Amino acid sequence: MSAVGFRRSGGHIYRPYCQGCSACIPVRVPVTQFSDKRKHRRTRKTNETLTVTKHSPQLTQEYFALYEKYISERHSDGDMYPASRDQFQSFLVDGRAESSFYEFRNSGQLLAVAVADELNDGLSAIYTFFDTDEQNRALGVFAVLWLIGEAQARNLDFLYLGYWIKQCQKMNYKMEYKPIELYVNNSWIGIDG
Numbered sequence: 640m641s642a643v644g645f646r647r648s649g650g651h652i653y654r655p656y657c658q659g660c661s662a663c664i665p666v667r668v669p670v671t672q673f674s675d676k677r678k679h680r681r682t683r684k685t686n687e688t689l690t691v692t693k694h695s696p697q698l699t700q701e702y703f704a705l706y707e708k709y710i711s712e713r714h715s716d717g718d719m720y721p722a723s724r725d726q727f728q729s730f731l732v733d734g735r736a737e738s739s740f741y742e743f744r745n746s747g748q749l750l751a752v753a754v755a756d757e758l759n760d761g762l763s764a765i766y767t768f769f770d771t772d773e774q775n776r777a778l779g780v781f782a783v784l785w786l787i788g789e790a791q792a793r794n795l796d797f798l799y800l801g802y803w804i805k806q807c808q809k810m811n812y813k814m815e816y817k818p819i820e821l822y823v824n825n826s827w828i829g830i831d832g
Contacts, residue, residue, distance in 0.1 A: 641667075641763050641799045644822040647756060648765075649729045655802070663802040665822035667761065669829070670790040670798055672818050679784055686743075686781045689750065694740045696732040701749055702740070703727055709768040731766060738765065741789075743782065753782040761797030762790045783816060 644665040645654045655663040675683065703724060710722040719726065731740075731754050743751040751769035755762045764786055769778035783798070790798050803813045803821070813819070820827040 641665075641758055642760065643825070646799075646801055647734060647763065649731070649733045662804045662806065664804070665799070665801070666803045666813050667797040667799045667820050667822075667827070668787060668816045669796060669818060669820060670761070670787050671796065673787055673791075673816065675784070676815075679780070682777045682780050683784060685776055686778075689743050689745050689781075691785060692742050692744070694742060696734070696738050696740050696754065698724060698728050698732055702752060705749055705752065705770060706731075706768045709771060712771040741782075741785070743769070743778065743785075750776070751778045751782055753786060755786055758795075758799070761795045761799055762786050762793075763799040764801065779812065780815070783812075787816070 640652055643654075645652050646665070647653075654665075657663075703722075706727055707722040710719050714720050735756055737757040739755060739757065741753040741755065742749060743753070749770075750773055751767060753767045754765040756765060764783065767779055767782040769782070783800070787798050790796075797820075798816075800813045800816070800819075803810050814830075818829050818831045820829050822828075
């Protein structure tokens, strides 16, 4: 269903439908065509000491502490604030068997978690939360780059990044990964670098 613009949140598969509005545009990166820009190479180099391990989705104190800090720092103006354990469980843990938590650690310290679904044709980035004190690492960018690399290593075609809204500043980062494809009028349209 990702191939036709749907998205998963917890146990729900959805595609926004608002009368008279088409602002939510599904986007994906064709990973075989992606190549790092200079800033991506710098981000990779900054984070080359991090270890990444795959885990089953679960609610742990360590995960929740990082998530709560992230929501408080980055989304205190939204409906995810304040973070709760029930919200974490229903949003990130409940859902699909093909979902994984990818932990990013430095010398054992948890710095980020990328939640992604494994699909037939790619990976779907559900959500990433990270230590906001580590701004110099650009952990959100690194998580996307790592997922692109993981999709490439698995010979998958795409990294699905969810919805992009042109007027939403918090979603602008998705346009940093080009070429990128937008799902418009029931077909994928490519935008090059």
